[in-house]
Amino acid sequence: MSTSRRDFLKYFAMSAAVAAASGAGLGSLAHAADSRPEKWVKGVCRYCGTGCGVLVGVRDGKAVAIQGDPNNHNAGLLCLKGSLLIPVLNSKERVTQPLVRRRKGGKLEPVSWDEALDLMASRFRSSIDAHGPNSVAWYGSGQCLTEESYVANKIFKGGFGTNNVDGNPRLCMASAVGGYMTSFGKDEPMGTYADIDQATCFFIIGSNTSEAHPVLFRRIARRKQVEPGVKIIVADPRRTNTSRIADMHVAFRPGTDLAFMHSMAWVIINEELDNPRFWQRYVSFMDAEGKPSDFEGYKAFLENYRPEKVAEICRVPVEQIYSAARAFAESGATMSLWCMGINQRVQGVFANNLIHNLHLLTGQICRPGATSFSLTGQPNACGGVRDGG
Template sequence: MSVSRRNFLFTTAAASALAALGKPTLTLAEEAAKGGTKWTKGVCRYCGTGCGVYKGTRDGKLVMVKGDKHNHNAGFLCLKGFLLPQILYDESRLTKPQIRNKKGVLEDASWDEALKLIVSKFKGSVKEHGADSVAFYGSGQAYTEETFLSNKLFRAGFRTNNVEGNPRLCMASAVGGYVTSFGKDEPMGNYEDIDHADVFLLAGSNTAEAHPILFQRIARRKQANDKVKVIVVDPRRTPTSRLADLHLQFKPGTDLALFNSMAHVLIKEGLIDTKFIKENLNFGKVKKVDQTWESYVAFLEDYSPEKVSKITDCPAEQIVEAARLFGAKGRASMSMWCMGLNQRSRGVWANNLCHNLHLITGKIGTPGNTPFSLTGQPNACGGVRDGGGLSHLLPYGRLAGKAPHRAIIEKLWDLEPGHLPSAPGKNAIDMFRGLDEGSIKCIYIMCTNPGQSLPNVTRYRNGMKSKDTFVVVADIYPTRTTELADVVLPAAAWSEKEGVFGCSERRYQLDEKVVEAPGEARADFQILLEIGKRAGFGAMLPYKTPADAWDEIRKLGKDTPYAFWGITRERLHKDHGVIWPCPEEGHPGTPRRYVKGVDPLVPADWPRRMKFYGRSDGKAIVWLRPMAPPAEVPDKEYPYYLTTGRVIEQWHTGTMTQKCKELKTANAETMLELHPDDAAALQVKAGNGVRVSSRRGSFVFRANVTDTCPAGTVFLNMHDPERMCNLVTIDAYDPGSKQPEFKICAVKLEKA
C-alpha cells in the first residue's frame, strides 16, 4: 500500500465523518455550487496583474469568483482573488453619507446635505483662497472613467492642477524611468514574454506574494525548461527566492551600484549588441543627452564587481554570474521589478539602470526580451498613468505644464483657449503637506486610504484632521482616513458598478456590474457627476453612465502613442481585454511596442527593427546614473535599516482583505521580521514586543525572529491598520518622480 492509498483511506474516512456531522456553515462557494448561478466576465479587484475573472451571482448576490481561462491568467487566481465576494458583504459597509458634527462625531446625513456642504466648501474655498486651495486625491483602484471624470471636474471645472493619485506612491518612478529612457510611459512587452524568456531578473519584487499569478507563470516556464534561470535581486529572502538560481542579497539602497556593475561586466566580457547600440541608442547624464558610448564605458570603470562588492555586501562572483546569465548570447532575458526599485529617493535612476542592461545587450523588443515594470493596483496604469491623473499630467501623455498640450485638451473638451490652469499641481506628498501647512483647504479623497498609506503618516494625519481643513472621503468601508474626514460618502464597490481597468501589460478590460450597491451607496462616477452639476459644471460633463464617457476617453487617446480608438465599449463587453496600441476598430492589439512589423505606430519603412517613437530621433537613452545613497542610512543613534513590503494574504491597507474571514486571521498582524543575531543582541524572543523608532515616530510590533533579512535589516509589512509601519517610514522622495522612499529608512530597536 502506498502513501497515496493511505491518504485516500484517511480522506475517505474523514469525508465520511464530515458527511455524518452534517454540512458545515455554507460558504459562498458552496452557495454557488447549488446551481442557478449566473456568470459574468470581469477583472480581479486587487493587484495590477489584471487577472480575468468570472463573477457568479445568485438571487442578486455575488456568491463566487472563478478565474477566466480565456484571459492571460488561464483561469488561475491567487488566494485573494478567489475570496473576492466577501469584500462586499461585511456588516461595517458604509451605506449612508456622514457629516462630522460640531462635537466632532460623524453622524448620518442625506446625500443632499452632504453634497450641498461639499459644493459650498469647495466653491467657497476657490472664491476665497483661489483654485489651488482645493485638491483631488484619487486612486489606481478607480476605474478609468472615474479618473477621467475627476480630472475634467477639477482641471476644467475648479481649474486647478491639484489632481493627484496614489500611483505617485507606487509607480511614479517606473513612469519616470520609462519616459526618460524610451520617451513614453508604460512597459513595451506583455505577459506572454514570460513564456519565451530564458532568464528572469526579478529585482526589488516579491513576485510570489505581490503578483502571485505572474510568479506562477514564471515558475511554470522554469518547470517546463530546466535551462531557464532566475536571478533574484533583493535585500530580503522572500518566497520569490524559492525560484532563484541566484539570489543577490545586498545592502538596502546599493542596487544602483550593482546594476552599473552588471553593465561593467557585460561590456568587459563582450556580452553586448554593438549593432543595436550603434543604431538605437543615445547616451545621457543628469538631464542632458550629451554623452557617448565611450564616456559611458569610462563611467562604468568605477563599478568593477570587486569595488561594488564592498559597497553592496554582495559577493563579486555573484555580480559577475548575474551579468553572464543576463547577457548570455542567444538567450532571452526579461527583467521584472516593483516597489523595491520604485519606492526610492533614486527610483527613476534605479529604473534607468535596469533599462540600460536591456539596451546595451539588445535584449529588448523580441519575445522574452523586455524590461517589465510590475504594477501594484488594478488601474494605476490604465486610469491614472495613461489617463493623466497625476498633477503634472494631462490625458494620454500630455503635460499640464506645456501650453501646446493644454491647447489640445482644451480643443477636445470644447473649452476656451487658456481655460486650463498652467500653474503646476502638487504631488501627493506636497499635497498633504499643503493640507498640513494650510495652503490646501479642501481635499476630495476617492477610493484610497492616505491616513494609513502615506509615509511619515502622523504628520499628514494631523493635517487631515485639522479643523482648518475640509476633507471628503468616498470609500466602501470605514478606514484610517474616514476617521479623519469631515464628510464620508458611501461608495459602490467593485462589481456594484462598471468600468475599465488597464493592467501592467497595457491590457484594457471591462469590469462589469453584477450586483446593486447596499443602502444609499453610489458609484464614484455618479457622485463626481452630481458634484460637478451642483458646482455649475454640468455642461462640460454631459454623461449619465461610464459607458457614455468612453468614446470621449477614446478620442483623448486618438493619434497619441497610447492610441486605443479600436477598443470600443462593445469590444470590451465581448473580448477578454485588448492590449494597446490599438488605433483602429478591428485591430487585434499590439503585443510588443516600438517593434517594426508588430506595432502599428512604427512606419513600415522604418530602417531599424525598433523605433522608440516617444523620442524625436526614435532612439532610446542609456543614462549614466551614479551610485547614490538612500535619503537616510543607519547611524549610531538609529543603527538598523527598516524595509517594508507585502504578504500574499493581505492587500494594501487591509480594508478589503481583512473583511474576508479566511484572511482576517491569516498573516494579518504586522510583525517585525528580526534576524536571530539581532534578536539575541536585544534579548528578544519570538512574540516579544519590540519598539521600532525612527526620527519620525515609534511603535511596538511583536517580533518574528527569522533570517529572511540579514542582520542589521528589519522588515515590516504595510497592511495592518492597527500597526502601521508608516508611523516610522520616511517621506523623503525622488526629485524626479516625487515618489517617497517607503523601502528604506533608519530605525532603532528596543525590547518593549
C-alpha cells in the same frame, strides 16, 4: 475570527506557493445551495495591476460567487485576494452610506446622500470663495474607473479652475514612467505576459512577485518547471518567498541597487558580453548631465563600479556580480521584472534607466522573452489617473 494584516500576507504567500507548486488554482469559494449562481458574468479583478479575468456568479442581481476566467491570461487561476472578492463585497463591515462627524472628536454618524453632497459642496464653495480655487484639490486612486477620474478632472480643472489634481499611482508609477520616457521616449513596457513563457533568464529586482503578483509568479515558476535550464536571479535585500525559487539571490545592502547594476554593466562590457551590432545601430549615449556622449565615455564612467569595489559597497560576494551579469547577457532571452522596490525610492527613475541599460547593452529587448517589464500595483493606474489627466 479576525485576521491581522501579517496573517493575511502569510496566507497569501502560502496560497501562491501552493498554486505554483501544484499547478492548481483557487476556484470559486464554497457557497450555500440557495446562493448558487443563476449566471456567470465576465469581469476583471480590481486588486493588483495584473488584470486577471474573473467570472462573477450572479443570483437575484447580487454577486454570490467568483472564479478565474479560463480564457484570460490567468487561465482560471485567482490568488487569495481575487478569491475573496465576494466576501469582501458582501461584508457587513462595508460602508454603504455617507458618514459625517458633526463635531470634533465626535462619532461618525450616517446621513443621507443629499445631506452629504450638500455639505461637501458648501465646504468647497466656502474654501474657494475665501482662499481661491487652489485651496481645494482632488487626490484619486488607481482603483478608480477611467470615467470617474475623467469626471473629477473636468470638475476640478474646468469647473473649479485648479490644477490640483493627482492620484496615488504617481507614487507607484512615476519612476517607471520617467524611466521609460527617458530611455525609450514612450511611457509603457513594450513586452507582454507571453514573454514569460519564452524567457530563459528572469532578472527580478525590487519585487516580491510571489506576494504582490502571485498569478504571474506561478507562471514564472511553471516556466522554470517546464524548462529547468531557465535561470532566475532575484536581487532583493530581503529573503522572500520569491527568492526561494531563484538560482541566485543577491541580497545587496538597501540603497545600493544602482551600484550593483552599474557593476553588472562593467562586467558585460569588459567581458565582451555586450551586443555592439545592436547598440551601435539603435542606442545613443548621454552623460550624467544629459549631454551627448559615446560608448567610450560610458565605459570610462563604469570604471568607478568595478565588481571588487561594488561588492564591498553592496556587501555581496563579488562572484555574484559576475555571475548575474553573465547569466543576464548570455541568456537566449532575458526578462527583467521589478515593482515598488525600484519605483518607490528616491532615485527610482535612475534605477529604471539602469535596468533598461542592461537590456540595451546586450540586445535583450524586442524579441520574444527578452524585455524590461515594470510591474504595477493597481488595476487602473495608467488609464485612470495618468491617461485621465
